[in-house]
Amino acid sequence: MLKKICFLIISTSLMLAINAVAKPDECTFPKPNIKRQPYDLFSFNQTDWSNKLFTQATQSYFYINNNNKNISHFIPVISAVIFKNSGWEIDEIKNRFLIATQILQQCKVHINSVNIIHTEAPNKTGIIRHHRTCYNPEPNGEHFITNQLPYLPGIRAFFINKFIIGPAGTAFNLKRAANTPIENTIWLAKNHLNNNPAHALYEIVAHELGHILLNEGHTNNDQPNLMSAKPSKLNNELNDLQCNKIRQSPLVYKL
Numbered sequence: 001m002l003k004k005i006c007f008l009i010i011s012t013s014l015m016l017a018i019n020a021v022a023k024p025d026e027c028t029f030p031k032p033n034i035k036r037q038p039y040d041l042f043s044f045n046q047t048d049w050s051n052k053l054f055t056q057a058t059q060s061y062f063y064i065n066n067n068n069k070n071i072s073h074f075i076p077v078i079s080a081v082i083f084k085n086s087g088w089e090i091d092e093i094k095n096r097f098l099i100a101t102q103i104l105q106q107c108k109v110h111i112n113s114v115n116i117i118h119t120e121a122p123n124k125t126g127i128i129r130h131h132r133t134c135y136n137p138e139p140n141g142e143h144f145i146t147n148q149l150p151y152l153p154g155i156r157a158f159f160i161n162k163f164i165i166g167p168a169g170t171a172f173n174l175k176r177a178a179n180t181p182i183e184n185t186i187w188l189a190k191n192h193l194n195n196n197p198a199h200a201l202y203e204i205v206a207h208e209l210g211h212i213l214l215n216e217g218h219t220n221n222d223q224p225n226l227m228s229a230k231p232s233k234l235n236n237e238l239n240d241l242q243c244n245k246i247r248q249s250p251l252v253y254k255l
C-alpha cells in the first residue's frame with residue numbers, strides 16, 4: 001500500500017513537473033500584433049512582396065466556375081502558398097481545390113477563387129517545424145513563415161514538403177490560434193501524404209478547411225464523415241448540422 005501511495009505521489013509530481021516546464025517554455029515569446037484590415041478582395045493588388053522570404057514569389061488566380069444553381073453562400077478567395085521544392089505540383093493543388101469545392105457544395109457553399117503564390121521554401125528545404133499554438137520565432141516554424149507573408153485576408157493554405165515531426169495536414173482555427181499569425185491557416189505536407197494510403201478515402205484539403213470553417217475538431221461517432229476522428233470512417237460527406245455551421249462562419253459570405 002505504502003509503495004502504491006509513494007508511486008502515486010512520485011508520478012503525480014512528475015506529471016506536474018512536465019506540465020510546469022512544457023507550457024511556459026512554449027509560451028514564453030510574446031504574440032506579435034497582427035494588423036487586422038477589413039476584408040477587401042482588392043487588397044491583393046496592393047500586396048507588397050518586397051520582403052526577404054518571398055522575393056521570388058509569383059502570384060496568379062485560379063477561378064472556379066460555379067455551375068451549381070443551388071449555391072447560397074461563397075468563400076471569395078483562399079490563398080495557397082506553394083513552396084517550389086516541396087514536391088507539390090500546381091495542377092494537383094488546383095484539382096484538390098476543385099474537389100474541395102464540390103464537397104463544400106453539399107452545404108451550398110462555393111469557393112470562388114484560389115490565389116496561388118508560388119515561392120521558394122524557407123531555408124530552401126520546405127521542411128517545417130510543426131506545431132506550436134503559442135508564438136514561436138523559429139525560422140522554419142509556422143509562425144515565422146506566416147509572419148513573413150504580406151497581409152492576406154481569409155484562409156491561407158501552405159503546401160509544404162514535410163514537418164520535422166507531424167501529420168500530413170493540420171489546421172489552426174480560431175479556437176486554437178486566434179490572434180496569432182497562424183490563425184485560419186492550413187498546412188499540407190506532400191511527403192507524409194505520399195507515404196500514407198489512408199488519405200485516399202477523403203480529400204485532405206477539404207478536411208483541413210472543415211476545421212477552419214467549423215472552428216472545431218473531429219466528429220466522434222461511427223457515421224462516415226469528412227471530419228471523422230476515425231481514419232476508417234473518413235469520407236467526403238458533411239452532415240446538415242455541419243453545413244449550417246459552415247454557412248455561419250465569418251469566412252463564408254451570403255450570395
Ligand SMILES: [Zn+2]
Nearest residue numbers: 207211217218
Ligand atoms: Zn483533422
